[in-house]
Amino acid sequence: MSARPLSLQARLMAAVIGFVSLILVIVAIITSATLGTSLEQQLTERLGSYAASTTKWVANAEPAAALTGTQLAERALQGQRVPPGLLLAVFPPGQSGSGVTITASGQLPTLTSGDLFELTEALRTSRVATVSLPSGGSYLATVTQTTTGTIVVTGLSRSEVLGTLGSLFTVIALATLGGLLLLALTTALTISMGLRPLRAVAATATRVAGQPLDRGEVSITERVPDFEADPRTEVGRVGVALNTLLDHVDSSLAARQRNEERMRRFVADASHELRTPLASIRGYSELSLKALKQAQDPDLSAQTLESTTSAMERIQAQSLRMTRLVEDLLLLARLDEGRELQRSDVDLTQLAVEALTDAQPTALDHEWELEVPGDPVMLSGDAGRLHQVLANLLANARTHTPAGTTITLSLQTTADSTAVLRVHDDGPGIDPEVRDELFARFARGDASRARKTGGTGLGLAIAKAIVEGHGGTIRVDSAPGDTTFTVTLPLAAPEADRPAPAQ
Secondary structure: OOOOOOOHHHHHHHHHHHHHHHHHHHHHHHHHHHHHHHHHHHHHHHHHHHHHHHHHHHHHHHHHHHHHOOOHHHHHHOOOOOOOOEEEEEEOOOOOOEEEEOOOOOOOOEOOHHHHHHHHHHOOOOOEEEEEOOOOOEEEEEEEEOOOOOEEEEEEEOHHHHHHHHHHHHHHHHHHHHHHHHHHHHHHHHHHHHHHHHHHHHHHHHHHHOOOOOOOOOOOOOOOOHHHOOOOOHHHHHHHHHHHHHHHHHHHHHHHHHHHHHHHHHHHHHHHHHHHHHHHHHHHHHHHHHHHHHHHOOOOHHHHHHHHHHHHHHHHHHHHHHHHHHHHHHHHHHHHOOOOOOOEEEEHHHHHHHHHHHHHHHOOOOEEEEEOOOOOOEEEEOHHHHHHHHHHHHHHHHHOOOOOOEEEEEEEEOOOOEEEEEEEEOOOOOOHHHHOOOOOOOOOOOOOOOOOOOOOOOHHHHHHHHHHHOOOEEEEEEEOOEEEEEEEEEOOOOHHHOOOOOO
């Protein structure tokens, strides 16, 4: 089995504790070295003071020791106030050396020959040296000489210094261990609180991942709580970013749902529109076949011929209706793909005059008015499709308004190089319930406008697609007695501003 990777929290804790441990070790080493140096310096100063005294004591004790035959070191220390841990070794000229140490109980153990040898070797090249005696103990020793040539070695035990350093190391180790334990607990709590927003982000993402987003009506309501998404912190900004992403995904899914519903409605409407002419074609074709079979009867031939002719006319009419519907659907599909527009210079003034002239004979019971500027209004666009836009808008106004309605087509320009076309009528208006869907495919305003002629419900959708293909907009404002379709189109650049053709 592979080892389980450490969590982010564990890695952060290990890094922090390791770094702090390194700092504490460095501080402990520096502190111990500094204190050890200070204690050794103090011991050296005390040793110098005692060395002067022991040298004098040895010089004074030499005559008496020679007369009594006692060891010179013991004789020199008799009657003197000496501290425990003092070492004294003497090497008279021409004689073997001797030495003693002072214990805490005041006894004077004699130095062995091995101790004396170690003292001699350590002080052979240095006046002051640290000596570890074979009999036990570590001493800081120095060498002096009396006027008679006797070599005097004075030493002070380093046990106090070593004990102090040992206690210091123990205290530092315990303090470091306790500090690390406290640091680990504090770090764990701090990191846990700091990473809590990330856990909230992960939990939110997990819940969202478990939702079925590939079908049906979808709405993502899961969000990182506001108190876990504080934009003032780095981790909190992750929660803010996830909430922003979820908002965007939620709106995208809602748009997808609307598009799917619109597509289903579009398919249903298209199927309904196509079913009617297809049913008529089938019925009249069956009637024609039946009539042709009956044509063999001389008495029924005239009646059969008339019936067949009528059926064929109906078939042709329904075929034309279905053809127009299919052509409109094809046009919308091509406009959605950015195709079907053939651009050239177009005079909107002339286009408006022609559109109104074509519309007037179709509704002589309406009042028609035209308001256009005297100068040409030029833009770059598809003249045929723009004419189709005006024709659809005028036909819409004519079809859904009663006799006597005044329909006005106006054209004007604005200061921001935009042409504004308006088709206004004083008819009954549009039902507010269908106004928002008026430019949708197969939309009709039957609720408020009596339709006199059949239609596919694609005229305004085509007009909207053409206008948007020219970079313009189309909208409707309607109230009883005041309905206006407004089309805005960007004007062509003046000749002086157009780029020169390539040579």
